[in-house]
Amino acid sequence: MALKEESQELNETEEKDQNEKQHDLKTEEKSISCSQTEKTSSPKKAQKIQTTNLNSHLIIHAGESSFTCQQCGDIFNRKESLKVHMKIHIEKKSFICSQCGKRFAHKYHLNVHMRIHTGERPYICEECGKSFTRKGNLKTHMRIHTGERPFICDQCGMYFTHKKTLNVHMKTHTGERPYTCKQCGKSFKRNGDVTSHMRVHTGEKPFVCVQCGKSFKQKRLLNSHMRIHTGERPFSCKLCGKSFICKENFRTHMRVHNEERPFICAQCGKSLRYKESLNYHMSTHSRENGFKCHQCERSFSDTIRLKNHVQIHIHIGEKPFMCHHCGKSLKNTANLQKHVRAHTGEKPFTCKQCGKSFAVKRNLKIHMRVHTGARPYKCLHCEKSFKYLNERNHHLQTHSGKKLP
DSSP: OHHHHHHHHHHHHHHHHHTOSOEEEEOSSOEEEESSOOOOOOHHHHHHTTTOOHHHHTTTTTTOOOEEOTTTOOEESSHHHHHHHHHHHHOOOOEEOTTTOOEESSHHHHHHHHHHHHOOOOEEOTTTOOEESSHHHHHHHHHHHHOOOOEEOTTTOOEESSHHHHHHHHHHHHOOOOEEOTTTOOEESSHHHHHHHHHHHHOOOOEEOTTTOOEESSHHHHHHHHHHHHOOOOEEOTTTOOEESSHHHHHHHHHHHHOOOOEEOTTTOOEESSHHHHHHHHGGGGSTTOEEOTTTOOEESSHHHHHHHHHHHHHTTSOSSBOTTTOOBOSSHHHHHHHHHHHHOOOOEEOTTTOOEESSHHHHHHHTHHHHOOOOEEOSSSSOEESSHHHHHHHHHHHHTOOOO
């Protein structure tokens, strides 16, 4: 009966409002104006209906019946919808979780919540075997397999699998970065990004490899690292069949095929495939005629002239193992291959323990001592041993009486 009386009162109020010209619906934050009517709300009432929006209000002018919640001001076009909504305010949360004390209005919601504590995940994906606590989460997950991307950006037309991903993407267009690091002032689009960023300041590395004990600041770095132990190389080149542990390495490799050269010299405009190549190239601008032939000491102003010159030495058979980048001559093919990597930035020797890569195999062997704990260089005067030769030599000065630098 109370609800019926409230609906009648609302209808009478609406008839009065139709004769007004303009209506301002005021909240604590902003005023939303409707040009069809005019109504002034008291501050107390305005505070009460702060969740009301203009679209809901326009139901009144469309000639439809509207039902307003007297508790929070939400407007509904059906009486049944208002009744369902009212349960939020009037129902008692009599179902209590025995594990954490959280309360629920319905037993069903309590049962779903309990799966957090029991670990039960009854909804299983038939495609990949992944399990979920809620049926809705399984439905959302299935979009990965079906390729369905129902959420579209109205700014650029990009499609997304999840609505929250679209919401984050929209900040790219608005420039909004609402989450700020209190330590350095850097701002982020997502709250989770701030949490990850804070580990730069704290040094925290919460993600630990169960195989070797190495720790990481981000979970994605741990996931990438785990492939070293499992042997998984999920990123494969369709053009040559080469596979990679990291997506970044795969993208770098693809430049070989698509001839992409994203690193551009600011001095001469030359584009290069790898950052290491750009660094090497930039050193040539520090002096005039910086491209020197290692065979005859002639210098050239650019690599094209140097390469043309180097071909003269190669064709006349003077030095068959000569670098076509700089003209340096080597003893054999193997040494030439090692040397060329200084120009290309290629690092084919990868550590299976941590994924670090090297241009020279010897450097990989030296690096492996970090993981194996090998200390091959022993002091002849005491029992101390060292991983590296230069460390041992430095230590020997303590016995010789020489002053350490």
